[in-house]
Amino acid sequence: MKNKLFKLLIVLMILLFLFVSCARKTSNQQTSSSNYTEYVVTRQNLTDSLTVYGTLNARKVAEVRPLVSGVVKKVHVSKGDTVKAGDILIEIDDTDYRLAYIKALQNYESAKLTGSKLLLQQRELELKIAERDLERCTVKAPIDGVVVSLDVTEGSIVSASTIVAKIVNMQNLYVSANVDEIDYSKVSVGQFANITFDAFPNMGFSGRVSYISKEAQTAGGITVVPIEVDLLTGQQTISAERRQQMMQRFQANVPSNLPQNISPETLQQMMQRFSSTQRQIQRATDENLIQLIPGLSCQVEIIVLNKPNAIVVPTRAIQFEDGQAYVTVKVNEKTEKRLVKLGERTSAGYEILEGLEEGEVVLVPVTQRTTTTSTGTGTIFNPFTGPQMRIR
Incomplete structure (x- = not known):
């Protein structure tokens, strides 16, 4: 009887050992x-951007000076x-200048009778100067634009160096900004940009990088490189070539999604609506541009x-060993370590040039952060979207 109980006890201990071992293995697998x-793995558009802050400026700005002295007769x-360029801004009393022109003309005519070539050349130059000064009494706009300042009234006394008005052309606007030296190598002329203004959130x-300075600037221990980003008009944003490409793509793709018996007239109407949409976008862009003025702050x-x-994978999926990159791939409930060739690195992760296929x-690995709670510790982070769940 004692032997039977002893054998039964041995069997129970063995079963208990096997149960604990299996439970521990399962627990380890779940923890792993x-x-x-x-x-x-999916294919996607790999994009990366750099954000800078700047100020809107105008390419064409004219400070208007009369270049002659006198009293303003009319504004x-x-x-x-x-x-428009050539429009009259102000008129200066030209009485003295007309008198000087008449005297210079008389002296020129008299010099022609003397036969002296040197005297004739002198009188001719004096006549041209008097004529030039007389023309300058009518001050005209040197460029197309908006009069943003006007500092004279009728009766004001001006000199040749007085700034009487300032004209800004609103058609060619650009953003001046600074790029940190760390990001300087990422920026190149021709890159497109998205621009938002604090005044119009x-x-x-749309914009395009048009200039990168060849000289860095340092202030307060910070080194930056000045750049300029041109603001694009509706026509530039949707260029004729771009519209043609979009139309060709529309013609190539839309028929496959339409009934086979669609009439040519219906297809033509759809294409016309498509083209009309592009014109509306262009017109809306230009209407919004009219509201912009130099001096506004913006984000680029x-x-x-x-x-x-x-093909892009999260940064944490990459393991480096001996200067080579690897990923862990799940194949039929098993895992394998695979060598990959990396391309660009962005905030989204690494581009994979070789070693992975779509669908794999x-x-x-997730990042765990220890926290003290009554139910458990740790937080799992999604590689792209941040914290997703708690381990309990």
Whole structure:
């Protein structure tokens, strides 16, 4: 009887040992799997941007000076008026200048009778100067634009160096900004940008990098590189070539999504609506541009990288060993360590040039942060979107 009880006790201990071992193995597997998230490899547009802050400026700004002295006889414009190059801004009393021109003309005619070539040349130059000064009494706009300041009234006394008005052309606007030296190598002329203004938070504008300084500037221990970003008009944003490409793409793709018996007239009407939409976008862009004025502060998001149809994995999915990059791939409930070739690195992760195919599953380690709670510790972070769940 004692032997039977002893044998039964031995069997129970063995079963208990096997149960504990299996439970521990299962627990380890669950703990291991909870330390990773599965990322399905897909193709996507790989983009990266750089944000800087700047101020809107005008390419064409003219400070108007009369270049002659005198009393303002008449003012033809007001502050805020739109003018064309050649429009009269002010007139200066020209009585003295007309008298000087008449005397110079008389002296020139008299010199022609003397036969002296040197005297004739002198009188001719004096006549040209008198004629020039007489013309300068009528001060004209040197460029198209808006009169943003007018500092004279009728009866004002001006000199040749007096700034009587300031004209700003609103058609060619650009943003002046500074790029940190760390990001300098990412920026190049021709890159497109998205521009938003504090004054118009619900409006977005397109821009293009047009200038990068060849000299860095340092102030307060910070080194930056000045750049300029041109503001694009509606026509530039949707260029004729771009519209043609979009129309060709429309013609190539839309018929496959339409009934086979669609009439040519219906297709033509759809194409016309498509073209009309592009014109509306262009017109809306130009209407919004009219509201912008130099001096406004803005945020510029420069598109420094744009690669379509790229394979990208989260940064934490990459493991480096001996200067080579690896990822852990899940294959039929098993995992394998695979060598990959990296391309661009962005805030979204690494571009994979070789080693992975679309649809494969990559294991991504999650970051755990220890916290003190009554139910458990640790937080799992999604590699792209941040904290997702708590381990309890």
